[in-house]
Amino acid sequence: MSNRIFVALDTPDLDRARHVAARVRHHVGGVKLGLEFFCANGPAGVRAIEELELPVFLDLKLHDIPNTVAKAVQSLAPLAPAVLTVHAAGGRAMLEDAKAAAHPSTKVVAVTMLTSLDESDLVATGVAGSAHDHVLRLAELARVAGLDGIVCSGAEVKAAHAAWPKGFFVVPGVRPANGDAGDQKRVVTPRQALDDGASILVVGRPITQAEDPDGAARAIAGTL
Numbered sequence: 001m002s003n004r005i006f007v008a009l010d011t012p013d014l015d016r017a018r019h020v021a022a023r024v025r026h027h028v029g030g031v032k033l034g035l036e037f038f039c040a041n042g043p044a045g046v047r048a049i050e051e052l053e054l055p056v057f058l059d060l061k062l063h064d065i066p067n068t069v070a071k072a073v074q075s076l077a078p079l080a081p082a083v084l085t086v087h088a089a090g091g092r093a094m095l096e097d098a099k100a101a102a103h104p105s106t107k108v109v110a111v112t113m114l115t116s117l118d119e120s121d122l123v124a125t126g127v128a129g130s131a132h133d134h135v136l137r138l139a140e141l142a143r144v145a146g147l148d149g150i151v152c153s154g155a156e157v158k159a160a161h162a163a164w165p166k167g168f169f170v171v172p173g174v175r176p177a178n179g180d181a182g183d184q185k186r187v188v189t190p191r192q193a194l195d196d197g198a199s200i201l202v203v204g205r206p207i208t209q210a211e212d213p214d215g216a217a218r219a220i221a222g223t224l
């Protein structure tokens with residue numbers, strides 16, 4: 001994939017998602033559909049975006065008992081998304097069963113520690129230790145469970161990539177230099193994330209909320 005930016009179409013509005021995707025399509029490598037979009041539009045909405053013939057990353061961050069996640073992944077398999085997310089914290093059996101139930105062409109990746117969290121949030125959820133250690137521990141769990149890769153912040157991707165050279169690394173929470181971080185806490189620039197081993201980048205608001213989304217996507221692609 002020549003352009004490694006996936007634009008996050010975080011909207012419940014199918015027409016808006018289609019409109020933004022059509023505007024930025026020449027400056028991104030794919031689109032990401034998340035919970036906001038899926039809850040409003042379901043599989044039919046995913047199919048409508050797939051008609052644009054861009055790779056679709058379906059980010060549902062599944063996290064439940066193994067049987068429930070496996071059945072959900074099986075229900076999604078006909079959509080054959082390029083990438084699908086589950087939560088690493090669901091544990092090894094859940095990860096193994098999710099991978100086994102997915103469409104063979106889908107990369108199943110495990111979300112490690114959300115980019116909106118910092119170490120004080122880890123403490124509050126009962127996790128001792130650093131963000132770095134937490135991400136590396138969950139990356140190892142994903143690797144032994146047979147997943148394709150992980151989602152982590154740019155702050156950890158270098159170490160995670162060194163520990164798992166064949167892994168597929170998704171890095172969200174990237175911001176152009178001096179960009180507004182919003183609710184993201186562990187933020188790096190797109191260029192830094194790629195230099196450190198990201199396979200693809202997820203970029204939402206810096207593109208979708210810009211007055212000129214295609215100009216913003218072109219500008220970010222130009223820094224890579």
Ligand SMILES: O=C(O)c1cc(=O)[nH]c(=O)n1[C@@H]1O[C@H](COP(=O)(O)O)[C@@H](O)[C@H]1O
Nearest residue numbers: 008059113114115151172173202203204205
């Ligand atoms: O799995 C994700 O894509 C994800 C994981 C994570 O740790 N942090 C994170 O921000 N994301 C997603 O990446 C996108 C980031 O959006 P922006 O902050 O607007 O660029 C959103 O769609 C989030 O749901």
